[in-house]
Amino acid sequence: MIRITQEADYAVRICCILARCQKTVGASEIAREACVTQKFALKILRKLAGCGIVSSYKGAFGGYRLDRNADDLNVLEIIEAIEGPLKISKCLDCDHECTKNPVKDDCKMHHAFMRINDILTENFKMITVGKLNDRSISVDDLTGYMKNTE
Amino acid sequence: MIRITQEADYAVRICCILARCQKTVGASEIAREACVTQKFALKILRKLAGCGIVSSYKGAFGGYRLDRNADDLNVLEIIEAIEGPLKISKCLDCDHECTKNPVKDDCKMHHAFMRINDILTENFKMITVGKLNDRSISVDDLTGYMKNTE
DNA sequence: ATAAATGCATACCAAAAAGGTGTACAATGA
DNA sequence: TCATTGTACACCTTTTTGGTATGCATTTAT
Numbered sequence: 001m002i003r004i005t006q007e008a009d010y011a012v013r014i015c016c017i018l019a020r021c022q023k024t025v026g027a028s029e030i031a032r033e034a035c036v037t038q039k040f041a042l043k044i045l046r047k048l049a050g051c052g053i054v055s056s057y058k059g060a061f062g063g064y065r066l067d068r069n070a071d072d073l074n075v076l077e078i079i080e081a082i083e084g085p086l087k088i089s090k091c092l093d094c095d096h097e098c099t100k101n102p103v104k105d106d107c108k109m110h111h112a113f114m115r116i117n118d119i120l121t122e123n124f125k126m127i128t129v130g131k132l133n134d135r136s137i138s139v140d141d142l143t144g145y146m147k148n149t150e
Numbered sequence: 151m152i153r154i155t156q157e158a159d160y161a162v163r164i165c166c167i168l169a170r171c172q173k174t175v176g177a178s179e180i181a182r183e184a185c186v187t188q189k190f191a192l193k194i195l196r197k198l199a200g201c202g203i204v205s206s207y208k209g210a211f212g213g214y215r216l217d218r219n220a221d222d223l224n225v226l227e228i229i230e231a232i233e234g235p236l237k238i239s240k241c242l243d244c245d246h247e248c249t250k251n252p253v254k255d256d257c258k259m260h261h262a263f264m265r266i267n268d269i270l271t272e273n274f275k276m277i278t279v280g281k282l283n284d285r286s287i288s289v290d291d292l293t294g295y296m297k298n299t300e
Numbered sequence: 301a302t303a304a305a306t307g308c309a310t311a312c313c314a315a316a317a318a319g320g321t322g323t324a325c326a327a328t329g330a
Numbered sequence: 331t332c333a334t335t336g337t338a339c340a341c342c343t344t345t346t347t348g349g350t351a352t353g354c355a356t357t358t359a360t
Contacts (some may be wrong), residue, residue, distance in 0.1 A: 005346090005347070005348085006347075006348065007347075007348070007349095036349095037349070037350085039349065039350055039351085040348070040349055040350085043348095043349080043350095057357085058355080058356045058357050058358095059356060059357025059358050059359095060357065060358045060359065061357090061358075061359095062356090062357070062358090
């Protein structure tokens with residue numbers, strides 16, 4: 001159903017929260033802020049930590065801290081940290097295998113999906129955590145002018 | 151995982167096949183061409199028929215026929231015939247309810263997702279069955295120049 | 301040292317969605 | 331009138347999603 005997962009959605013929200021805090025925050029507080037259970041927050045935070053988006057600190061007064069500048073951290077990175085590389089079709093999973101069509105050049109849909117995938121990728125990349133947190137920014141400014149991939 | 155369903159993928163392929171045939175084709179032949187079981191093809195074809203994309207004919211020598219001009223039938227319509235309206239986030243499902251955030255204007259992600267959704271919609275709309283079938287068209291021509299939604 | 305506070309790793313589970321099948325029926329046309 | 335086709339709908343199985351449980355490892359305050 002071409003849909004972002006709840007987990008990735010939470011991940012973006014969590015990054016926004018951490019960007020606003022600018023300090024180490026415990027998982028329980030993050031979970032409360034993001035309206036998600038602590039267990040689930042921990043699972044998400046571990047994935048973000050694994051990709052170098054957040055740093056984790058153990059022990060008393062430990063927690064997580066955003067490891068990146070809010071304006072350099074984009075939504076694509078966060079989504080891919082949770083869901084893996086963005087591929088809108090099985091067709092794009094492996095370079096040498098199209099759905100029911102082994103010859104890549106014979107599968108026009110492969111090219112079509114590849115193009116849509118690029119467009120989606122580019123646009124997620126343009127939305128940064130900084131922009132999401134900036135309440136003064138207008139909807140149209142979120143992705144900026146569309147780049148033509150040509 | 152932000153992915154087109156296999157069913158929608160088949161649906162597009164089936165429309166491409168029907169566009170090339172230009173005649174009434176039985177479900178069994180369609181299924182064979184699309185490399186899918188007949189039962190599943192029938193399910194897909196019924197959805198396409200329900201949306202007026204194909205017409206169905208019962209009885210001996212019955213089958214399905216594309217009810218639209220290949221150049222006017224775009225991939226968005228086919229996907230939506232199968233999966234329903236394109237909504238990349240739960241956030242967009244109902245106008246008055248954002249995930250864990252009842253006040254729409256407080257949910258920046260709502261706006262971000264809305265914008266991404268529009269971009270995706272526009273681009274799927276630009277890919278027609280005619281273009282997919284036209285072997286002389288280049289990858290870059292598939293969606294044409296990107297429109298800025300501004 | 302040691303206890304409390306925290307994160308880590310892994311396995312597990314339930315619900316939902318995706319992908320697909322079975323059965324019985326209805327319409328058509330040769 | 332019967333073979334051929336589609337229709338309707340309920341059902342099933344597998345995969346993905348969303349989330350939990352358990353036990354362990356690390357850190358810091360005291």
